[in-house]
Amino acid sequence: MEEYYIYFLGLLFVAVFFVSQAFLLPTAGKRVKNSTISKRLKESQSVLDKESRTLLNEQYLKSLSPLDRKLVSFGFFSNMKKNLELAGLSWSLTQVVIVTSMIQLCFILTLVFFSQPLYVSVPVSFIFWLIxxxxxxKKTASRLSKFEEQFPEALDIMKRMLIxxxxxxxxxNEVGNELSDPIAxxxxxxxxxxNYGYDLRLAIMQMVERNPTVSxxxxxxxxxxxxxxGGNLSxxxxxVSKVLxxxxxxxxxxxxxxxxSKMSAWILILVPxxxxxxxxxxxxxFMAPLYNDPRGLKMIFIGIVGIVLGALWIRKIINFEV
Known part of the structure; x- marks a missing residue:
């Protein structure tokens, strides 16, 4: 029954990890996906001529390494690359894939060395991709949150320059010189x-893609x-600055x-x-039958699933879109 005990500890770790992430992620700085202003901007982007959209894509691909260009042709790796850029991480997609895959492989070999079957080792090893x-x-939320905090000040600088x-x-240029990263x-x-003659619309579209926030x-x-x-931009x-x-x-x-409410949720979830x-x-x-008996393992699994769902539900209740 020692094998069941190991599985239980792994499941317990995954549950605690999910629960902690459900509450640690900040509510500010979240990516905007379905807002009205987002839909309008996408409609504006969809009417761009074919040449402009091709220029946008070529400009993006030129900034990638040869291996990254091949990887982003697949949907999964393309989304991963965009998420790395949103997080402000300087890692290349190739580096992330190789390092994570090597860690995953070493973990599988370690479990096999300790006589764990492959049908268990391989699925469990994907936890590194989850991490x-x-x-x-989390890095994306932190970066976008800081970006939004700096944005009203950036608008004030632009307003003074335009006046x-x-x-x-x-x-x-003045915003880039006066403020710090990530907005600078x-x-x-x-x-x-x-400065290189890029169209203003295309430049703004690229900014939105890199920073999809309400601001x-x-x-x-x-x-x-x-x-x-036309009109008075300043x-x-x-x-806009006052509204933000x-x-x-x-x-x-x-x-x-x-x-x-968040503190109460933490207490209720961590008590078990x-x-x-x-x-x-x-x-x-006294606790041995809980993980030595198959029925006990089923109870543990159902309980952990309930805790995770409850944590996500509480997070949904106490988080508000502003």
């Missing part, structure tokens, strides 16, 4: 593209609308009010694990 995915998601008569290209590198990169969507809509219909940016600051103020208030560990240390014989 990588959660790490990238004194500077072109929008110079406003992008994004605006500096866009300034370089515009970026609002900014891109204001700039593209002004380009198509006044529009000032209004009000949004952050409301978001912080919601975060404060939901802190007690703590009780199990304490009882297992104090009286191991």
């Amino acid at each position: 990588l995915s959660f790490y990238v998601v 004194v008569g500077s072109p929008i290209t110079q406003a992008f 590198s994004e605006f500096k990169n866009t300034f370089n593209l515009l 970026m969507f609002a900014f891109s809509s204001a700039v593209l609308l002004q380009k198509e219909t 006044e529009n940016l000032d209004k 600051r009000g949004r952050f103020k409301l978001g912080r208030k919601i975060k404060t009010l939901s802190a007690e 694990f703590v009780v199990f560990i304490v009882l297992n240390v104090v009286n191991p014989e």
